[in-house]
Amino acid sequence: MxxxxxxxxxxxxxxxxxxxxxxxxxxxxxxxxxxxxxxxxxxxxxxxxxxxxxxxxxxxxxxxxxxxxxxxxxxxxxxxxxxxxxxxxxxxxxxxxxxxxxxxxxxxxxxxxxxxxxxxxxxxxxxxxxxxxxxxxxxxxxxxxxxxxNRRENGFHIGATALYGYQKDPERKGHLIIDGEAAQVVREVFTLFSQGYGKSAIARMLNDRGVPNPTEYKRRKGIIKAPAKQKNSTLWKYYTIADMLENEMYIGNMVQGKYGSVSYKTKKNKPRPKEQWYRVEGTHEPIIEKELWDKVKAMRRQKAKPFTTGTIGLFSGKARCAECGYVLRSGKRENWRFLTCPNRSVSKDA
Structure with a gap:
């Protein structure tokens, strides 16, 4: 036997x-x-x-x-x-x-x-x-x-890696400190948007200068070990800029629990309602000053309406790009409207 x-x-x-x-x-x-x-x-x-x-x-x-x-x-x-x-x-x-x-x-x-x-x-x-x-x-x-x-409710950072712009404090578990090099890019993104540059334009500017996107930056620092899966996965994208401009972590607030596990038997996660997120103010040093944050927030609200009438389009949030999977945006040329991918112009290689 x-x-x-x-x-x-x-x-x-x-x-x-x-x-x-x-x-x-x-x-x-x-x-x-x-x-x-x-x-x-x-x-x-x-x-x-x-x-x-x-x-x-x-x-x-x-x-x-x-x-x-x-x-x-x-x-x-x-x-x-x-x-x-x-x-x-x-x-x-x-x-x-x-x-x-x-x-x-x-x-x-x-x-x-x-x-x-x-x-x-x-x-x-x-x-x-x-x-x-x-x-x-x-x-x-x-x-x-x-x-x-319990740790999230008390403002301790939970996660394998820190948000781009920050790094884990080696002397205090669950605390974040500013990563100077990445933080400079974060400040530039907020400043450019406050000056009227669009998200795709900002992504294109960073890509033209060869600035690595957050994932590639962590990969080069040895924080992430897995190699890039696609040629364009090192580029800044429209949604990367969009997510950054909405993230309260950059003004010193710890926001966690945006996703939750489906079951203890699987590692799959699903989005959680915003009211179920864990939000604790003033847990770490801010990268973005409150005045700049408020200005950017006001500008994002002004750009949120796709049509001059203030109504939301039929395909808003539903139609997605076949290449990158991001939500398509409405566009207008002369007397006709169309849907376009916001990532189409972030780089010559995109």
């Missing part, structure tokens, strides 16, 4: 203080499982190991390889320390342990909680394990949300 060993270590395991807790180390898991397989007389086909992955993450690389190899019948047994190392989701317990594994001729064994798909009377305990693990995921998600909500 060939056994595939699967190990998983997640972030929550690193908080455990007891050296005797085997889940606190991938190596301890491997040693325990290898010894068990030898005692059972099983040949070890291979060891699949995911380090720093949660039990609800379905895209764990070794986990995906394990399932692919199981479907190919490359081994007979999947051996884990506990059922939760394989998955904490009850849905996947039913799908694989009670559905696909029996079809593929794969036996699942976890040695600490005695889960074994070859034992018929063991099914209810596996389902109970799955239910308890599911509850654990939900409770952990609620606890994390509670902590993050």
């Amino acid at each position: 060939k056994a595939a060993i699967y190990c998983r270590l997640s972030e929550e395991d690193r908080d455990k203080r007891s050296f005797a807790d085997d889940s606190a180390s991938i190596q301890n898991q491997k040693s325990m499982l290898v010894q068990y397989a030898i005692e059972q007389g099983w040949e070890i086909y291979g060891i699949y190991s995911d380090d720093d992955y949660a039990g609800a993450d379905r895209n764990r690389p070794a986990f995906r390889r394990l399932l692919e190899d199981a479907e190919k019948r490359l081994f007979d047994i999947i051996l884990c320390k506990t059922q939760s190392r394989f998955t904490r989701e009850l849905e996947l317990v039913e799908k694989y342990l009670h559905g696909l594994f029996p079809q593929w001729g794969i036996r699942f064994v976890s040695i600490v909680d005695n889960a074994d798909t070859d034992v018929k009377g063991n099914k209810k305990s596996r389902q109970i394990n799955g239910l308890v693990n599911e509850w654990y995921l939900e409770d952990m998600s609620d606890n994390i949300r509670s902590v993050l909500r």
Whole structure:
């Protein structure tokens, strides 16, 4: 009988203080499982190991390889320390342990909680394990949300990176300090708009000078590791300028929670209503003075009406550019109107 060993270590395991807790180390898991397989007389086909992955993450690389190899019948047994190392989701317990594994001729064994798909009377305990693990995921998600909500309500910055123009304070967690180089560009954007330049014109001016957009700037500073996906992804766009001119963070107010997770089972987020955002005033040094902010805000309101009648067009906010996906703006030439992408003239390369 060939056994595939699967190990998983997640972030929550690193908080455990007891050296005797085997889940606190991938190596301890491997040693325990290898010894068990030898005692059972099983040949070890291979060891699949995911380090720093949660039990609800379905895209764990070794986990995906394990399932692919199981479907190919490359081994007979999947051996884990506990059922939760394989998955904490009850849905996947039913799908694989009670559905696909029996079809593929794969036996699942976890040695600490005695889960074994070859034992018929063991099914209810596996389902109970799955239910308890599911509850654990939900409770952990609620606890994390509670902590993050409290920190946001108290004005602490939550996020992997700081807003363009700022950087994380290395001496004070959750506090932002000004990034001089980027802040100078932010001030220039606000000043140009206050002087009557349009958002596309400002983007074009920055692109013509070779000023990297916020994402590319962070990439060059080593803050973001992922390479640019598209040729034009380093350029300033209309919507980048538009978002900057509306962001209260630049006058010293911490605004967070604009997006929220759909479920604890997915990393997908959705926009939250403005009244549900977390807004705390005066948490960090402003880049833009209040007088300039108020002037820009007043000018943005004046430009918000697409037609001279003050009415909103039929396709306002609905029609989007097929190339970049941004909302099209209305235009007028002589006696006819049209929709156009505001990004069309931000650069010669756009």
